[in-house]
Amino acid sequence: MGHDQKYVDKKNYEVVGTRFNRPDGIDKVTGKARYGADASAPGQLVGRVLRSPHAHASILKINVGKAEKLPGVKAIITSADLPDLTGQDQGLADILENCMARGRALYDGHAVAAVAAVDEQTAAKALKLIDVKYKKLPHVTDVDAAMCESAPVIHDRIITRGVEPKPTKPSNIAARTQMGHGDVEAGFAEADVVIEKSYKTEQTHQGYIEPHACLASVNPDGTAELWVTTQGHFVFRNVCASLLGLDIAKLKVTSSEIGGGFGGKTHVWVEPVALALSRKANRPVKLVMGRDEVFRATGPTSSTSIDVKMGAKKDGTITAAVAEMRYQGGAFPGNWAMLGCMTAFACYDIKNNQSIGWDVVVNRPKVAAYRAPSAPMAAFAVESTIDELAKEVGIAPIDMRLKNVAREGTLAPYGPTYGPIGIEHTLKAVKDHPHMRAKLKKNQGRGVACGFWFNIGGQTCTDLNIGVDGTVNLTLGTVDVGGSRSSMAMIAAEELGIPYEQVRANIADTTSLGHNDMTEGSRGTFSSGMATVFAARDAIGVLKQRAAKMWGITEEHVIWENGQAIATGDSHGNLPPLSLKEIAAKSGRTGGPIAGHNEVVADGAGMGFASHICDVEVDPETGRSTIIRYTVVQDAGKAINPDYVEGQFQGGATQGIGWALNEEYIYGDDGRLQNPGFLDYRIPVCSDLPFIDTQILEVPNPLHPYGIRGVGETSIVPPLAAVGNAIANATGVRMSHAPMSPPRVLAAIDALEYAS
């Protein structure tokens, strides 16, 4: 169907842009909402996973004999129960091996075996009775150490991609990426000032409150069901079906309410294990991860080591920029460094730029997407360096950024030429913001930083069904992670011309709707929003047909306005309009139920840009930093429900501040994670933060009917650098290692005092 996705400047929105309560709000505040662990089935068993206590070890033998004999144990599986059906697909094979170790444990927490038993205690007891004989192997957890010649090689099959000539020996370097344009040597020659600095960022976890959880049930006839907390149940269905050899249509996956994902629930972890347990036990199996398992074996984003070199003329023009970035992907290769390369200089128009990325494997859990994955680390390095450059040149950091900002027509470092983008708008808004003029006290400082993240489109499929009372069911397949049910209902109401309350949005299971890609890449509102517009327009077409039928006139004389069909033309102008409700009430006699439908591969996703302002107070005697004021300015394209857009801005900023100040994976010399819990993995608590102020800008995306840009991720990109720049402003100390925890800041202050 030839739907037009072009942005049309509709000045007077009725519903879009207003604020509504969450459609899922009552269930969530009363505790009725059903999350991953809230489903039960008759005869269900409890699943538990046995995990490696070693960072790297050969698994010589797994003896399950004693555990199997324990009364109440119904199934025990190892990798032998998950035969490799992945063919030549190494990516899928890596997922399988990550779900259950195959002869070797690759990190502390790697699953080695799993048990299904009648209750929690029996399952726990059974885990203790499984006897695993390990042979410890040398391990490496640091990204720089893993790249050394002397490092233990984790996978013999890894030969570095992207290097000429092709290496002959395996190493931990999975790939080298390079991008950019211009002549950086010539650019540095033109510069009056050149700054070169190295940075490190530690590994952080998405920290979603809800642990991974699912209820799996596999029948001997090959039919199966999975209830699961996920960001994309259709993708989970396809991956699990491939890993277990099930038919896609016979595996029904239902997404539960989700207690946070941030990218960590775009990957399968325990779901194939639960399905395999259920298949073996022939009973439903519920598997809920403990918090320590979540930290040890799911999710985290890369730790990095980054070198940046930038040169500028005295007038502030950046003439050249180079970044070399090393990202670890955990025990399996990823493309995380490539994403760092794509985003590092994306906010700026730099004539000569070059980004080199190294994807490295280490003995840590397989890295997962985390909200604008890889961009915050690159931004930390680049945005910190820009402040240093501004200081050398003698220009205010905000002006330095405005001087070099990317605009429509700028060649992006990763290839395309930008269309209309909002980074300059956000910087100008920051410059004009009262926050920038607020007085600072002793030991306080202010920092500004910018951030960029892509939006993606992808496959979406949406149904819209109108009931005989005129209320509307909007059936979506993109999981509602950040409030998209409300936004989609608002869009449907806007198109149909009816009140928001008349639309109820639901997320369908995988048997009820065509494939939908994950809620990731800030695509939910963009792509599902587009499919919703088109599905509503499709339904309007049907409504007009039915109205014409009711009137006994031809369809071309019917238009749709303000939620009603209006007959036009000289001979029909006197007919009273027919409302959606009136048409729906008669639908049984005019052709049956009224529905709209759309499937689309949404192209034309916009770009997300933001600029943040951070005020910090540093205790010079303890190195402790307190955020005293924080402002997010971001381009949303069009804010459908401003409440949720602000929530995304605030949430991303909060996670970024947590990363900037205290969050980090701490590994011991033994390669084991020291802090797999919220006590010692320190995400900010409410009292740690001020109110995060927000300003929504709307630079429409020309390729979305409503101008929508995704807003979910960009807001985590600037905070590390914004905090670092504020600390530098407060103390004179440039922090090059995140998190900028009190001991690191105090050591840096001491070093500065010692030097002077």
Add this chain to the structure above:
Amino acid sequence: MRYATPASAKEAAGMLSKERGAAFLLAGGTDLLVKLKMGMVEPDLVVDIKRIPKIDQIQTSAKGFVIGAAVSGSMIGQHKGLKAAWPGLVEAANLIGSDQIQGRATLVGNLCNASPAADSVPAMIAAGAKAIIVGPQKRRTVPVEKVVLGPGKTCLSKGEVIEAISLPKPEARTGDAYLRFIPRTEMDIAVVGVAISLKLERGVAKKAKVALGAVAPTAVVVPGAARALVGSKLDEAALEKLAAACSAACNPIDDKRGTVEYRTRVAGVLAKRAAKIAFQRAGGVL
């Protein structure tokens, strides 16, 4: 796992002493339940002391206060007399955990858990608190600083139960304070804790007691730090001496919560700040 609710501390002591398996005492449960859930302990017997009469009460007399073993942090925080007498101790007790935890957590539990980082322990020590211990046969009273022997280890022998904490009535012109360092604002474990109590005479520190937490296997009493304060009006030289004595008394470890260097340094910083608060609470003018 068996669960018992004795009607007296003596009965509880009897149950513990007779038990052949692993027995644990339950008051607020804020440590025990976490350990249970993490699989760190597998009790055969859990003895819940909350049904013991008066165990959840704070008794005030001319001599001071007796705080029952099941008195929660929030009850301590709401007790006006206790707050007026030992505000530093009350603040320390109220720093533990969240509001929900405060409804359950107890001073005696904090002491018996024997964590080097327990917030209330240095504050109890500085205030001169004593543990009232009931055994199957006899009772004894032990100063709080003698109760903890090492991480997870106490002086209690099998069957012994701490029934209450007794606190003296503070002498005139006494003030106490407790400060801890955590990277966040709450819901965290002390990286360093410093408790100080001071008694003034004519505006000068006459007596002092300084105790540190989280910088050694147990809370540490630092007589040298107390000496640095006595005879002073907390001038800069006295405070520097105090900081140096506190840092010198540290014997910490490097761990996920802090480094040796950092803990040692910050112990001195916090000591100076805590001393000023205690001094002002005692009526001193800085």
